Amino acid sequence: MTRLVLWDIDLTLIDARGFGSRWYRRALADVTGKALQRMPDTAGRTELAITTDVLEIHGSTPDEPTIAAMFAALTSAVAETRDELSQRGSALPGAARALTALADEPRFTQTLVTGNLAEVAFHKLESFDLHHHVDFEIGGFGEASVHRHDLIADSVAKAEDRHGGPIAPDAVVVVGDTPHDVAGALRFGAVAVGVATGSSSEDDLRAAGAHAVLPNLADTDAVLAALS
Numbered sequence: 001m002t003r004l005v006l007w008d009i010d011l012t013l014i015d016a017r018g019f020g021s022r023w024y025r026r027a028l029a030d031v032t033g034k035a036l037q038r039m040p041d042t043a044g045r046t047e048l049a050i051t052t053d054v055l056e057i058h059g060s061t062p063d064e065p066t067i068a069a070m071f072a073a074l075t076s077a078v079a080e081t082r083d084e085l086s087q088r089g090s091a092l093p094g095a096a097r098a099l100t101a102l103a104d105e106p107r108f109t110q111t112l113v114t115g116n117l118a119e120v121a122f123h124k125l126e127s128f129d130l131h132h133h134v135d136f137e138i139g140g141f142g143e144a145s146v147h148r149h150d151l152i153a154d155s156v157a158k159a160e161d162r163h164g165g166p167i168a169p170d171a172v173v174v175v176g177d178t179p180h181d182v183a184g185a186l187r188f189g190a191v192a193v194g195v196a197t198g199s200s201s202e203d204d205l206r207a208a209g210a211h212a213v214l215p216n217l218a219d220t221d222a223v224l225a226a227l228s
Contacts, residue, residue: 003172004111004155005108006113006139006140006155006174006175007175009112009125011178012095012177012195013091015089016089016124018088020042024050024074027070031069046142046143054070078119098220101223111136111159112141113155113184121139138155153188156172156188170190172188172189173193174193176192177197177199182194192211195217
């Protein structure tokens with residue numbers, strides 16, 4: 001392995017817009033009995049950060065038992081809407097080809113660094129048949145920390161255990177659609193590749209410090225070049 005590629009999910013590999021607030025509405029009602037009034041900013045943030053904000057906005061204490069209950073309720077809500085997600089959401093153009101191309105290159109190992117919970121990440125990718133080529137066991141997921149760079153460190157530590165040796169920060173490539181993804185990569189010392197398929201433009205991602213920026217994943221050769 002010469003490159004550890006850490007993929008973001010939402011608006012990098014898939015488009016599940018419209019579902020997040022529904023899942024949180026269901027989870028908040030199930031756990032606290034309260035109606036969702038407002039969602040915090042979610043772009044590029046971790047589930048732990050978002051859940052903490054949701055509880056505080058609605059006057060509930062974000063203690064460990066309540067957060068754990070929210071995570072369980074969110075996972076159930078996603079699992080129950082997987083068929084609808086596969087019909088109304090979409091894999092982003094080129095995502096499947098990019099994942100397959102990396103899987104065919106022995107110099108790459110690919111996993112996830114995502115704000116999603118681990119089980120939610122699997123449900124989302126499996127809904128669009130994108131789960132085959134990423135190693136979920138060495139991913140960094142959104143229940144672990146409010147900071148994305150912590151998720152990167154967690155994933156790299158798992159990969160080092162798996163491969164039996166240290167992985168240099170500049171051999172780690174983080175791919176995401178927000179300045180939060182870029183900032184997490186830079187904080188860790190990894191290579192940051194921005195993909196302008198979310199709400200952030202190519203200029204936004206360059207201004208955040210991305211080493212390379214792609215308009216989307218449609219050009220597989222350009223994706224491989226950026227990740228190399």
